[in-house]
Amino acid sequence: MSRILLVRHGQASWGKKDYDKLSDLGHEQARTVGRELVLRDIEASRVVSGSMRRQRDTAAELVAEAGWTCEVETDPAWDEYAHTAILTAYKPAYRSMALMKADLARTLRPHRAFDEMYAVATERWVAGAHEGDYEEPFSVFGERVLAGLTSLSDNVGRGETAVVVSSAGAISWVAAALLGGGATVWTSLQRVIANASLTTLSIGATGPVLRTFNDTSHLERVPDLLTTR
Numbered sequence: 001m002s003r004i005l006l007v008r009h010g011q012a013s014w015g016k017k018d019y020d021k022l023s024d025l026g027h028e029q030a031r032t033v034g035r036e037l038v039l040r041d042i043e044a045s046r047v048v049s050g051s052m053r054r055q056r057d058t059a060a061e062l063v064a065e066a067g068w069t070c071e072v073e074t075d076p077a078w079d080e081y082a083h084t085a086i087l088t089a090y091k092p093a094y095r096s097m098a099l100m101k102a103d104l105a106r107t108l109r110p111h112r113a114f115d116e117m118y119a120v121a122t123e124r125w126v127a128g129a130h131e132g133d134y135e136e137p138f139s140v141f142g143e144r145v146l147a148g149l150t151s152l153s154d155n156v157g158r159g160e161t162a163v164v165v166s167s168a169g170a171i172s173w174v175a176a177a178l179l180g181g182g183a184t185v186w187t188s189l190q191r192v193i194a195n196a197s198l199t200t201l202s203i204g205a206t207g208p209v210l211r212t213f214n215d216t217s218h219l220e221r222v223p224d225l226l227t228t229r
Contacts, residue, residue: 005162
């Protein structure tokens with residue numbers, strides 16, 4: 001059976017100046033994935049990563065830990081959507097990080113306040129009524145990700161396994177599309193997908209089929225390895 005294994009990147013540096021850098025825990029999560037794939041007797045014929053640093057570093061760590069010799073390919077089709085642009089399209093004043101942090105601090109519950117605000121900003125992006133405000137509207141994001149999936153699935157040989165390191169939004173859109181769902185399903189899936197989780201697709205005569213989503217069994221064996229951001 002040919003298959004594609006989608007891996008969400010390890011924990012990034014949430015709340016830090018450079019979010020795109022893996023945290024120490026994120027590096028350990030990536031290595032854990034590499035060890036898990038060896039335990040499952042998975043030998044990748046191809047490893048593909050989005051172009052973002054957190055994706056590329058996760059791919060490099062898991063390949064090294066697994067002892068594979070294949071080179072990591074980079075395909076921007078697997079990049080995540082632009083979180084900051086979505087937020088600032090909704091709240092242009094928050095191009096100033098200092099202003100946003102000050103406003104959130106005044107709520108006395110900054111993390112919850114941010115989550116609530118970001119949910120509204122994302123809903124605005126997904127709705128599609130203001131596409132001109134975004135460099136990459138939601139519809140274009142979805143088309144990009146599925147184009148990457150099609151390109152890869154068309155080139156996975158019989159019995160081969162391709163491993164892709166991507167992000168929550170992109171992986172969740174693949175899952176939602178294969179389930180026949182839309183934006184509502186996508187929103188629900190991306191809220192729960194964990195760092196370094198595994199999502200498995202099989203490739204049949206009619207194309208990719210979703211087999212598992214957000215497998216975290218390898219992370220649950222070690223305290224504190226299971227995170228969503």
